Amino acid sequence: xxxxxxxxxxxxxxxxxxxxxxxxxxxxxxxxxxxxxxxxxxxxxxxxxxxxxxxxxxxxxxxxxxxxxxxxxxxxxxxxxxxxxxxxxxxxxxxxxxxxxxxxxxxxxxxxxxxxxxxxxxxxxxxxxxxxxxxxxxxxxxxxxxxx
Numbered sequence: 461x462x463x464x465x466x467x468x469x470x471x472x473x474x475x476x477x478x479x480x481x482x483x484x485x486x487x488x489x490x491x492x493x494x495x496x497x498x499x500x501x502x503x504x505x506x507x508x509x510x511x512x513x514x515x516x517x518x519x520x521x522x523x524x525x526x527x528x529x530x531x532x533x534x535x536x537x538x539x540x541x542x543x544x545x546x547x548x549x550x551x552x553x554x555x556x557x558x559x560x561x562x563x564x565x566x567x568x569x570x571x572x573x574x575x576x577x578x579x580x581x582x583x584x585x586x587x588x589x590x591x592x593x594x595x596x597x598x599x600x601x602x603x604x605x606x607x608x
Contacts, residue, residue: 481547481548482547482548483548484548486544486546490539490540490541490544491544491546491548491549492548493539494535494536494539494540494544495548497532497535497536498536500532501529501532501533501535501536503528504525504526504528504529504532505525505529505596505599507521507525508522508525508526508588508592509592509596512589512592517585517588519583519585519588522580522588523580523581525580526573526576526577526579526580527577529573529576530573530574530577533569533570533573537566540555540556540562542556550607550608551606551607551608552605552606552607552608554605554606555606561605562602562606565598565601565605565606566602568598568601568602569595569598569599569602572591572594572595572598573595575591575594575595576588576591576592576594576595578591579591
């Protein structure tokens with residue numbers, strides 16, 4: 461019986477993988493590139509949130525993560541060129557229809573991440589938490605406006 465469960469589990473995984481999102485086959489893979497860049501940003505940012513939620517603030521580690529975030533924050537934006545809104549993208553048409561607003565949201569994220577980096581230099585957990593939340597809010601705000 462156990463062998464049957466394992467086989468069923470493997471078949472279910474294969475089915476889910478086969479039904480996944482389409483692959484980005486366009487030259488330069490702009491959608492895949494920007495998604496990978498956003499993933500790098502998340503890998504730098506999310507550990508801070510986890511530590512804050514667990515009450516495990518470590519000033520040195522936060523500084524490292526904030527520096528990583530600032531180092532990779534420029535990466536995705538170059539991949540939002542014309543004709544790059546196709547599956548597997550989750551971007552709304554609004555990205556291209558309202559470029560000034562998109563840029564405003566991007567700049568808000570940059571400013572918030574600069575404040576986070578500065579706050580980590582000071583080491584005050586209250587200021588770091590506020591700055592972290594500010595960055596998080598800019599992400600949510602942009603996703604709400606521009607991501608399906």
